[in-house]
Amino acid sequence: MTRLVVATRNPGKVREIHEMLAALGGYEVVGLADLGIPESPDEDAVEAFDTFEENALAKARYFAAKTGALALADDSGICVDALGGAPGVRSRRFAAPDEARGERQDDANNRHLLELLADVPDEARTARYVCAAALAWPGGREAVRTGTCEGVVLRAPRGTGGFGYDPLFHLPEEGGTFGELSAERKNEVSHRGRAIRAVIELLAGG
Structure with missing residues (x-):
């Protein structure tokens, strides 16, 4: 059985990716916590690129080298048309550090996004989620797959x-936010679901 390391510290991503990989036969799917790998500042430095694909591949390479196992990493974010595609690859730390101090990062990011879009009319609040999922094998083989999902940014969560x-x-086609959809439905229609399913097809095909 081949070990597959899910290379993320985000518990939400770990949960979603584990659920999607559950039916993948022939692989032992483990997380970084399962392997007892402590968090390192080097991990953040790896994601220094301007595209989701480059960041995902860099992270997958890093953990493949660190664990000696096949590594799956993703980089994802929201791209808002009215902000010229921002926050994009900076989605995880969109809010300035002083804004996020003492608060959950997600809450600070969401508040910052709403402040920037305060004067943007509803019809111009279009956006898309993007996910690049990358695989890196210890021997040097690599692959990356991308998924997107279109939507709009509401004025309140x-x-x-x-x-x-x-x-x-x-x-709009689902009649709700990702925060309102069931985990199963989100995995079916989301950017990450689409990217991970493409990765599963690749792994299933050898």
Whole structure:
């Protein structure tokens, strides 16, 4: 059985990716916590690129080298049209450090996004979630797959599910936000679900 390391510290991502990989036969899926790998400042320094694909590959390479196992890493974020595609790859730490101090990062990021969009009319609040999922094998083989999901940014959060910007990201065709959808439905329609399913197809095909 091949060990597959899910290379993320985000508990929401770990949960979602583990659920999607559950049916993948022939692989022992483990997280960084399962392996007892302590968090290191070097990990953040790895994600220094301007595209989701480059960041995901860099992180997958880092943990493949560190663990000696096949590593799956993703980089994802929300791209808002009215902000010229921001926050994009800076989604995780969109709020300035002083804004986030003493608060959960997700809450600070969401508040910052709403402040920037305060004067943007509803019809211009279009956005998309993007996820690049990368695989890196210890021998040097690499692959990356990308998924997207279109929606709009609401003026106030709705729902308590998901994480990150999910309570603000409304999908008109679903009639709700990612924060309101069930975990199963989110995995079916989300950017990460689409990227991870493409990775599963790749792994299933050898």
